[in-house]
Amino acid sequence: MSATMTVQDSPPPAPGGPRRTRLPLRLVRPAAAGLAGVLLYLSFPPRPLWWLALPAFALLGWALHGRGLRAGFGLGYLAGLGFLAPLLVWTGEEVGAGPWLALVAVEALFTAATGLLTAAVSRLPAWPVFAAAVWTAGEAARARFPFGGFPWGKVAFGQADGFFLPLAALGGTPVLGFAVVLCGYGLYEAVRLALVRRRTGALPRGPLAAAALAVLVPCAAAGAALPLVSDAAEDGTATVAAVQGNVPRLGLDFNEQRRQVLDNHAKRTRQLADDVAAGREPRPDLVLWPENSSDLDPYRNPDARAVIDGAVRAIGAPTVVGAVLTPDTGKLRNTLIQWDPRRGPVATYDKRHVQPFGEYIPMRSLVRVFNKNVDRVSRDFGPGRQVGVFDLAGTRVGLVTCFEAAFDWAARDTVTGGAQLIAVPSNNATFGRTDMTYQQLAMDRVRAVEHSRAVVVPVTSGVSAVIRPDGTIAERTRMFTPDALVDEVPLRSSLTPATRLGVLPEIVLLAVAAAGAAWAGTAAVRRRRAAATA
Numbered sequence: 001m002s003a004t005m006t007v008q009d010s011p012p013p014a015p016g017g018p019r020r021t022r023l024p025l026r027l028v029r030p031a032a033a034g035l036a037g038v039l040l041y042l043s044f045p046p047r048p049l050w051w052l053a054l055p056a057f058a059l060l061g062w063a064l065h066g067r068g069l070r071a072g073f074g075l076g077y078l079a080g081l082g083f084l085a086p087l088l089v090w091t092g093e094e095v096g097a098g099p100w101l102a103l104v105a106v107e108a109l110f111t112a113a114t115g116l117l118t119a120a121v122s123r124l125p126a127w128p129v130f131a132a133a134v135w136t137a138g139e140a141a142r143a144r145f146p147f148g149g150f151p152w153g154k155v156a157f158g159q160a161d162g163f164f165l166p167l168a169a170l171g172g173t174p175v176l177g178f179a180v181v182l183c184g185y186g187l188y189e190a191v192r193l194a195l196v197r198r199r200t201g202a203l204p205r206g207p208l209a210a211a212a213l214a215v216l217v218p219c220a221a222a223g224a225a226l227p228l229v230s231d232a233a234e235d236g237t238a239t240v241a242a243v244q245g246n247v248p249r250l251g252l253d254f255n256e257q258r259r260q261v262l263d264n265h266a267k268r269t270r271q272l273a274d275d276v277a278a279g280r281e282p283r284p285d286l287v288l289w290p291e292n293s294s295d296l297d298p299y300r301n302p303d304a305r306a307v308i309d310g311a312v313r314a315i316g317a318p319t320v321v322g323a324v325l326t327p328d329t330g331k332l333r334n335t336l337i338q339w340d341p342r343r344g345p346v347a348t349y350d351k352r353h354v355q356p357f358g359e360y361i362p363m364r365s366l367v368r369v370f371n372k373n374v375d376r377v378s379r380d381f382g383p384g385r386q387v388g389v390f391d392l393a394g395t396r397v398g399l400v401t402c403f404e405a406a407f408d409w410a411a412r413d414t415v416t417g418g419a420q421l422i423a424v425p426s427n428n429a430t431f432g433r434t435d436m437t438y439q440q441l442a443m444d445r446v447r448a449v450e451h452s453r454a455v456v457v458p459v460t461s462g463v464s465a466v467i468r469p470d471g472t473i474a475e476r477t478r479m480f481t482p483d484a485l486v487d488e489v490p491l492r493s494s495l496t497p498a499t500r501l502g503v504l505p506e507i508v509l510l511a512v513a514a515a516g517a518a519w520a521g522t523a524a525v526r527r528r529r530a531a532a533t534a
Contacts, residue, residue, distance in 0.1 A: 029062075029063045029067070029071075029075060030063075030074070030075060030078050032059050032060075032062060032063040033059075033060060033063040033064075033075040033076070033078040033079040033082070033115075034078045034079065034081065034082040035059060035082065036056045036057070036059040036060035036063065036079050036082065036083075037056070037060075037078065037079040037080060037081060037082025037083035037084070037111075038082045038083070038086070039052050039053075039055055039056035039059065040052070040053055040056040040057075040079075040082075040083045040155075040158070041082070041083050041084075041086045041087050043056065043158045044087060044153075044157070044158040044435075044439060044442070045158070045160065045161075045435070045438040045439055045441065045442040046435055046438040048161045050158055050159050050160070050161050050162035050163075051162065051163075053155060053158055053159070053162075053180050053181075053184060054180070054183055054184045054187060055184070055187075056184060057180070057181050057183075057184025057185055057187075057188075058184045058185070058187040058188040058191075059188070060075075060079055060118075060184075060185075061118075061122075061128070061131070061184065061185040061188035061189065062188050062192075063075050063079075064076070064115055064118045064119045064122055064131075065119075065122045065127075065188070065192070066119075066122055066123065067119040067122070068119065069116050069119060069120060070116075071119065072115045072116040072117070072118060072119025072120065073112045073113070073115055073116040074112070074115075075115050075119075076111045076112040076113065076114050076115015076116060076118070077108050077109070077111065077112035077115065079111055079115060080104075080107065080108030080109075080110070080111030080112060080115075081104065081108050083111070083153065084103075084104045084107050084108055084111075084153060085101075085104045087152075087153050087435075087439075088100060088103060088104055088107075088152065088153070089434070090431045090432075090434035090435060090436040091103055091431075093430070093431050093432050093434055093436075094373075094430060094431075094432075095371065095373045096371070096373075098370060098371055099357070099371055099373075102370075103150075106146075107142060107150060107153075110138045110139075110141055110142040111138060113138060113141075114134055114135055114137070114138035117134045117137075117513070117516075117517055117520075118131045118134050118135070120517060120520040120521070120524070121134060121516040121517065121519070121520045123520065123523065124516060124519055124520055124523070125207070125210070126210050126214070127185075127189070127516075128182055128185035128186045128188075128189050128211065128214040129182060129214065129512065129516075130512065130513065130515075130516030130517075130519075130520075131181070131185050131516075132178050132179075132181040132182035132185055133178065133509045133510070133512035133513035133516060134513045134516065134517070135155070135177070135178070135181045136174050136177060136178045136181070136506065136509040136510070136513065137509070137510050137513040137514075139151070139154050139155070139174070139177060140174070140506055140510060143406075143407065143408070147356040147362055148353060148356065149407070150406075151406040151407060151408075152406055152439070154173055154177055154406075155176075155177035155180050155181060156168065156172075156173035156174075156176040156177040156180075156446055157173070157406075157439065157442050157443050157446060158442070159176060159177075159180060159446070160442040160445040160446055160471060162180075163219070163222055164176055164179050164180055164183075164218065164219075164222045165222075165229075165446070165449055165471060166222050166223075166225035166226050166228060166229050166449065167179050167218075167221060167222050167225050168446050168449045168450040168498060169225060169228035169229055169449050169450060169451075169452060169496040169497065169498050170221070170225045170228060170496075170497050170498060171497065171498055171501065171505035172408055172412075172450055172498040172501070172502075172505060172506070173408055173446065173450070174408075174505050174506040174509055175498070175505050175509075176446070178509055179218035179221060179222065180218070182214055182217075182218050183214070183215050183218045183219065185214065186211055186212070186213075186214025186215040186218075187215055189211035189214060190208065190211040190212055190214070190215060192211075193207055193208045193211050194208065228452070228496055228497065229449055229452070229469075229470050229471070230452065230469060230470065231454075231468040231469045231470040231472075231490055232490060232492075233490035233491060233492070234490070234491065234492045234493055234494060235420055235491040235492065235493050236491055237488045237489060237490055237491060238285045238286065238393075238395045238420075238421065238488070238489055238491055239282050239283065239284045239285045239286075239486065239487070239488050239489075240284060240285065240286055240287075240288065240421070240454075240456050240466065240486070240487060240488075240489055241272060241284035241286070241287045241288065241315070241317070241484055241485065241486045242287075242288050242456050242457065242458035242464050242465075242466065242484065242485045243265055243268050243269050243272065243287060243288065243289050243290070243293075243458055243484050244268070244290065244458060244459060244460065244461070244462055244464040244477050244481070244482060244483045244484065244485075245261065245264030245265030245266075245267065245268045245269075245289075245290075245293060245460065245482055246264050246268075246460065246461055246462075246480055246481060246482045247260075247261055247264070247429040247460055247461050247480075248260045248261065248264075258294075258295035258296050259296060259304075261292070261293065261294070261295060261460065262293065262294045262295070262296055262304060262307055262308070263307065264482060265289050265290070265293040265294070265311070265460075266307045266308065266310065266311035267311075267482075268482045268483070268484055269287065269289075269311040269312070269314065269315050269319075269484070270310075270311055270314045270315075271484070272284075272287075272315060272484045272486070273311075273314040273315045273316070275484075276315070281484075281486045282486055282488070283316075283317070284315065284317050284486055285317060285392070285393045285394075285395060286317055286318050286319070286320075286392040286393055286395060286397065287312075287315055287317050287318070287319040287320070288319070288320045288423050288425060288456055288458040289319060289320060289321045289322055289425065289458055290322050290425045290426055290427055290458045290459050290460040290464075291322040291334065291336075291351075291401050291402050291425040291426050291427040291460070292322050292323075292324060292334075292427040292460060293321060293322045293323070293425075293427075293460060294308060294321055294322065294323040294324075295323070295324045296323075296324075297323060297324060297325050297326045298321070298323055298337070298345065299325065299345070300326060305344075308321055308339060309339070309344060312339045312340075312341050313341050315341070316341050317341065317393065318338060318339065318340055318341065318390075318392040318393050319338075319339045319341075320336050320337070320338060320339070320390065320392070320397070320399070320423060320425065321336070321337045321339050321345075322334075322335070322336055322337075322401075322425045322427070323335050323336075323337055325348075325350075330382065331360075331379070331380050331381055331382030332379055332380070332381045332382065333350045333351075333381065333382065333384070334350065334351040334354060334359060334381050334401060335348050335349065335350050335351070335384075336348065336349045336351075336388060336390075336399050336401065336425060338390045338392065347390055349384065349386070349388030349390070349399045349401075350382075350383070350384025350385075350386070351381070351383065351384055351401040351402075351404065352383050352384045352385065352386075352387075352404065352410070353383060353403065353404050353407055353410065354381045354382065354383050355403045357374070358377070358403075358430075359377065359380070359381040360377065360380035360381050360382075361374045361377050361380065387413045387414060387417045388400075388414065389414055389417045389418055389419050395420055395421065395491060396418050396419050396420045396421075397419060397420070397421055397422070397423050398411065398413075398414025398415060398417065398419025398421070398422045398423065398453070399414060399422075399423055399425070400414060400422060400423070400424045400447075401424070401425060401426070402424065402425065402426035402427060402428075402440075404424075405424050405426075405440060405443045405444055405447060406440075406443055408503070408506075409503075411447045411450070411451055412450075412451065412499055412502060415451045415453060415495065415499050416495070416499065418493075419453065420453070420491040420492060420493055421453050421454040421455070421456065421489055421491060421492075422447065422448070422451070422453045422454070422455045422456070423455075423456050423457075423458070424444050424447075424455060424456070424457045425457075425458050425459075426440065426457060426458070426459045426460075427459065427460045427461075428440065428459055428460070428461060428462075429460050429461040433479055433480070437459065437462065437463050437479065438463065441457065441463055441465055441473075441476075444457050444465070444467055445467055445471040445472075445473070446471070448467045448468065448469055448470070448471050449469070449470060449471040450496065450498050450499070451495075451496060451498070451499050452469045452492055452494065452495075452496045452499075453469055453492055454466070454467060454468060454469050454489035454490055454491075454492075455467040456489065459477075461479060461480050462477045462478055462479035462480060462481065462483075463476055463477055463478070463479055464476065464477040464483065464485060465477070465485070466485055466487040466489060468489070468490070469490060469492060474487050474489075475487050
């Protein structure tokens with residue numbers, strides 16, 4: 001009775017007292033998770049703030065450490081929204097906010113699952129290692145599912161200006177991204193344990209040393225990988241021209257004046273030929289036009305063929321021309337054509353990974369209910385099957401078309417196929433003056449270091465660039481201006497460890513993530529059993 005009276009007689013909490021303070025405290029971790037995502041976004045181009053990825057993952061580690069699975073899922077989703085919503089805003093540039101928000105909502109599910117598993121492994125010894133491997137596993141899944149995957153926003157692609165970039169040559173984007181995430185989580189764990197030790201004075205040195213190693217080992221590995229990065233010529237050099245003809249208008253409607261796009265590139269190539277004849281530019285050994293530089297099929301349109309042939313003859317060098325091929329039946333082809341100044345078209349490469357909802361529409365009837373813009377893609381593109389390596393005047397050029405640069409296999413296949421340099425013809429006119437073109441350029445810089453090849457990026461509307469094998473940009477254009485870059489690039493044939501190992505580093509990291517998840521699951525079962533028998 002007295003106990004009951006005590007409870008009943010206790011005065012109620014003052015209005016706005018403990019409850020008001022408790023609610024904001026509950027929002028601290030969700031706010032931290034969202035802020036971590038924003039910081040990760042800010043580490044990406046065009047900003048040279050690559051180092052922000054470290055505090056981003058330190059903050060995310062604080063938000064997730066010791067949380068339950070449901071909380072981990074929710075916090076991971078918030079981090080994904082904070083990161084992907086601003087990163088991918090360009091996807092709604094011409095089609096509105098609906099497709100952009102839908103893409104972000106789906107892609108953030110992968111970071112939500114990553115958050116769940118990170119919370120699970122955060123109770124393990126040396127948890128930053130397992131948590132960083134879990135992040136790599138999430139990126140691997142996002143790069144493959146659904147509809148062939150969407151790897152845009154891999155942590156590695158924000159590190160083109162960073163200290164850790166040499167790790168791309170060691171183990172590709174999985175190892176580079178893993179190192180950055182590990183270092184960020186390690187920073188948080190080192191600070192956390194240092195504070196515990198200072199407060200209690202009883203923490204063994206082993207866990208603190210392990211946390212310190214989580215920071216120091218990635219840094220030491222990046223330093224050790226520096227000798228793998230070189231822009232020295234191994235097979236001589238080639239003088240390459242990248243033509244940016246520009247488009248008549250921005251946005252989705254640029255290709256309504258398809259002949260104008262073709263004429264722009266032919267005109268700029270003829271201007272380059274005049275500059276070469278006048279001695280203002282060196283004579284190129286090969287010329288690269290962008291993706292979709294001719295949306296008129298030159299095999300079916302004699303006038304388009306004549307325009308291309310005239311420009312290529314004027315410059316007098318083998319030229320790669322991006323064209324849309326329109327067979328009588330079946331799907332369209334996004335094709336790069338090797339155009340010889342004497343023999344005309346002699347070889348083709350069909351883009352192997354066509355972009356869902358951009359070059360073909362999955363579930364068209366369902367998607368049309370939500371957005372009528374799907375009918376702008378009235379006929380789907382189909383994927384090619386063959387790796388693209390052209391022999392252009394004795395130089396073996398690997399071909400990676402635009403969006404394909406985001407996929408690890410696309411560039412690697414060309415290098416293992418004998419490519420001495422890589423070309424990434426692209427068309428970014430649809431996305432206007434957004435960050436998209438800079439994000440893609442950063443991918444190309446990472447690929448250059450990953451495979452130790454010069455990468456030449458001709459873009460219809462910019463930014464076109466010539467990238468050295470060490471990832472530095474030798475020349476670049478401005479956006480939405482006609483231009484031509486001519487540069488002597490080193491040719492290389494040696495293979496980096498990343499090229500030789502291929503998908504193996506990613507498999508190893510996936511195994512580490514799986515081992516951590518299994519260990520965490522076993523430990524959780526034991527804790528529940530112990531609690532039940534207590």
